[in-house]
Amino acid sequence: xxxxxxxxxxxxxxxxxxxxxxxxxxxxxxxxxxxxxxxxxxxxxxxxxxxxxxxxxxxxxxxxxxxxxxxxxxxxxxxxxxxxxxxxxxxxxxxxxxxxxxxxxxxxxxxxxxxxxxxxxxxxxxxxxxxxxxxxxxxxxxxxxxxxxxxxxxxxxxxxxxxxxxxxxxxxxxxxxxxxxxxxxxxxxxxxxxxxxxxxxxxxxxxxxxxxxxxxxxxxxxxxxxxxxxxxxxxxxxxxxxxxxxxxxxxxxxxxxxxxxxxxxxxxxxxxxxxxxxxxxxxxxxxxxxxxxxxxxxxxxxxxxxxxxxxxxxxxxxxxxxxxxxxxxxxxxxxxxxxxxxxxxxxxxxxxxxxxxxxxxxxxxxxxxxxxxxxxxxxxxxxxxxxxxxxxxxxxxxxxxxxxxxxxxxxxxxxxxxxxxxxxxxxxxxxxxxxxxxxxxxxxxxxxxx
Ligand code: PLP
Numbered sequence: 163x164x165x166x167x168x169x170x171x172x173x174x175x176x177x178x179x180x181x182x183x184x185x186x187x188x189x190x191x192x193x194x195x196x197x198x199x200x201x202x203x204x205x206x207x208x209x210x211x212x213x214x215x216x217x218x219x220x221x222x223x224x225x226x227x228x229x230x231x232x233x234x235x236x237x238x239x240x241x242x243x244x245x246x247x248x249x250x251x252x253x254x255x256x257x258x259x260x261x262x263x264x265x266x267x268x269x270x271x272x273x274x275x276x277x278x279x280x281x282x283x284x285x286x287x288x289x290x291x292x293x294x295x296x297x298x299x300x301x302x303x304x305x306x307x308x309x310x311x312x313x314x315x316x317x318x319x320x321x322x323x324x325x326x327x328x329x330x331x332x333x334x335x336x337x338x339x340x341x342x343x344x345x346x347x348x349x350x351x352x353x354x355x356x357x358x359x360x361x362x363x364x365x366x367x368x369x370x371x372x373x374x375x376x377x378x379x380x381x382x383x384x385x386x387x388x389x390x391x392x393x394x395x396x397x398x399x400x401x402x403x404x405x406x407x408x409x410x411x412x413x414x415x416x417x418x419x420x421x422x423x424x425x426x427x428x429x430x431x432x433x434x435x436x437x438x439x440x441x442x443x444x445x446x447x448x449x450x451x452x453x454x455x456x457x458x459x460x461x462x463x464x465x466x467x468x469x470x471x472x473x474x475x476x477x478x479x480x481x482x483x484x485x486x487x488x489x490x491x492x493x494x495x496x497x498x499x500x501x502x503x504x505x506x507x508x509x510x511x512x513x514x515x516x517x518x519x520x521x522x523x524x525x526x527x528x529x530x531x532x533x534x535x536x537x538x539x540x541x542x543x544x545x546x547x548x549x550x551x552x553x554x555x556x557x558x559x560x561x562x563x564x565x566x567x568x569x570x571x572x573x574x575x576x577x578x579x580x581x582x583x584x585x586x587x588x589x590x591x592x593x594x595x596x597x598x599x600x601x602x603x604x605x606x607x608x609x610x611x612x
Contacts, residue, residue, distance in 0.1 A: 170195050170207035184308075185320070199226025202587040204571070212566065213595045215583045216573035220382065220414050220530075221440035223486075223495075225584035230489050231446050231482040238481035247274075247474035254475035257483040261442075261453060264423035266432040271459040273467075274451040274475035278413030278439035279307020281450040282376065284469050285435040286311050288454065289374035289407035291468075292461045297371045298328075299363060299406075301336040303384040306376065306411055315376055318384055319549045334363045336377060337393050338385070340523045340534065341542065349390040357396040369404035379425035382414035383575055386532035388525060394431040401434070407458070408433040413450065417441030418490060418585050420528035421500035424453075428527070434458055442483050449479035499585050502592060503528040507581060510596045520545060520606035531581040533599070535561075537610045544577035545610055557609030564602035570595050572602075 173195035183191060197207045202225055205211035217223065224231060238253060245251050258272040273288075275281045290296055300306065302317035310327035313320065317333050335343040337356040344355035364372060375397060381387035401408040410433035415425040417438065422428050424436055435458065439450030473479075490496065503526070511524040511531055522536035535545035535558070546555050558574050565572040573580040583595060 165209040166197070166207045169197070173207065201225040201227075202584045202591050210569070212569055212571040213583070213587075213591055213598070214571050215565075215581060215595050215599075216571055217582050217584050218445065219440070220419070220573070220580075220582045221445035223418050223441035223585045224444045224489055225586040228444065228489065228586070230485045231444060234481040234485035235446060235478055238477050242477055244473075245477060246472065247470060251475065251477055251480070253477050253480040253484055257442075257480040257487075258475075260484065260487045261438075261451070265436065265453045266424065266426060268432065268457075269436065269453050269455050271454045271456075272451050273454060273469075274449065274471075274480070275439075276448045276471060276473055276476075277307070277450040278411075278437065279309040279312040279450075280471065281413065281437035281439055281452050282306045282312040282315060282409070282411060283309050285409045285437050285452045286315070286374055286376070287469055288435060288452065288458055288462075288467070289409060292458050293373040293405060293407060295371055295373035295406075297330045297332060297367060297373060299332050299334055299360075299367070299372060299375045301377050301381070302333050303336065303338065303381055303387065304378055304411075305383045306378075307413070330371075332363065332367055334360055336381065336387065337390050338387050339390060340525070350392075353390045353392045353396065356393060357400070360397065361400055364400060364404050364406070369406070372404065372406050374407040374409050375401060376409040376411055378411045378413075378415065379429065380415045380420060380527065380530065382530075385534070385575075385578060386526045386530055386580055388527055389429060394426070394429040398431050398433070407435060409435045409437065411437050413437055413439045415530065417486065418495050418499055418528075419530045419582070421496050421503060422528075423490075423496070441486075443479055443486055444482070446482045447476065447479035448473075449476065449483060493586075495585050499528045502587075502589065503531075506589060506592055507531055507596065510593075510600070511581070514596075514600050514603060517600075518603040518607050520603060520610040526581070529581070529583060529585055529587075533579045533581070533603075535577045535579070535606050535610070545606060546577050548576060550576065557606060560609065561602050561606050564605045565598055568598040568601065570598040570602075572599070 203211050261272050262270040300315040304317040306312045306315040313324045314328040314331045337352045339352045346352040346355050410426050434455045436453040443449050515521040515524045520535045523534045537543040546558050562572050562574050
């Protein structure tokens with residue numbers, strides 16, 4: 163597209179003058195004005211386009227401007243733009259039915275929210291009401307959202323400035339073989355020791371005080387940490403043993419990111435509650451929710467659930483959700499994600515790990531991968547320190563700049579690069595994007611050697 167520098171200047175001026183941005187020191191940011199997007203690509207007003215290897219905030223599973231999703235929103239807007247949640251609505255009911263159909267057996271009800279954080283808030287609320295126990299265990303290295311309980315559940319630095327919003331949250335270590343908190347030598351040991359640690363935490367905190375354990379099925383922003391075999395079934399067993407509700411946060415990994423409707427399906431486990439958002443409708447209109455086990459749903463058959471939102475199950479959000487199911491089925495999206503992950507992404511990332519001394523580990527599944535960058539492969543010292551910002555983060559900033567210059571918008575977090583493109587990315591685009599990352603890794607290699 164041809165540059166439109168007048169619009170660029172106007173968008174920048176309005177943004178800088180009046181938009182107060184998330185997570186940022188307002189005077190230190192320079193948000194990119196985006197003019198449009200299609201599929202796995204978006205472009206600015208200055209004539210640059212970017213392959214979106216971040217799917218925005220890992221929500222854009224069906225890519226920019228998917229015609230089926232856009233048409234579904236337009237159709238719904240023409241029919242009935244909104245209706246409050248106490249009434250029954252066609253697309254709301256249809257989406258709930260479709261979600262229940264692909265959820266694990268015995269989970270047939272859905273409570274809709276506006277996004278992921280409030281899905282987690284309400285899942286925790288349900289767990290507390292059903293068990294009569296208030297405490298919640300959550301992992302270090304996790305993100306669960308930015309409302310009061312959800313940010314307290316979060317096990318990363320975004321929690322620090324918000325404490326203590328909810329005093330009854332306790333953090334524990336999940337499995338992370340590459341940087342094991344348990345000095346394990348194998349995945350089996352990591353599973354066993356992480357479960358032993360969790361059980362000790364339950365016992366020492368008091369099982370009679372713990373209503374829920376919440377964990378991301380594959381940890382997302384904090385590292386694409388794929389649970390080792392046996393870990394999630396072990397968590398399920400501990401929840402059963404101690405009368406604790408198991409909440410699976412699938413806000414980032416649900417709806418196809420790892421090649422499953424719900425990621426729990428890849429790990430042989432059935433939680434009590436699953437929270438979702440993002441990929442349910444690619445974030446075209448804000449939507450999240452909680453999938454509820456029949457046992458928990460039954461608790462609220464005759465006792466009122468004390469929670470609600472004006473926009474719960476908003477028709478303009480549910481319509482592209484229903485369309486998402488149609489597209490996934492028609493276009494074989496889950497199969498495509500598994501195939502591209504195994505055949506294209508994994509071998510290329512493994513080859514990069516061989517070639518680039520700054521790559522400590524690559525890991526992932528489907529179209530969700532992390533490249534963990536280190537100064538030294540032996541010591542595994544991270545390329546930049548935990549929570550690095552400003553000059554301390556310079557090597558990662560330089561890596562990201564090299565990607566952007568070559569036309570790729572990367573997802574970076576601490577010392578990691580994540581590969582999380584839209585699930586509709588073409589194979590040619592995927593290979594092109596991976597080649598750009600490969601080339602940009604020379605910047606990281608140089609930083610590691612300096
Ligand atoms: N849970 C996980 C795993 C997430 O990745 C996110 C967002 O990144 C959230 C919850 C919060 O979702 P939202 O930003 O829609 O509130």
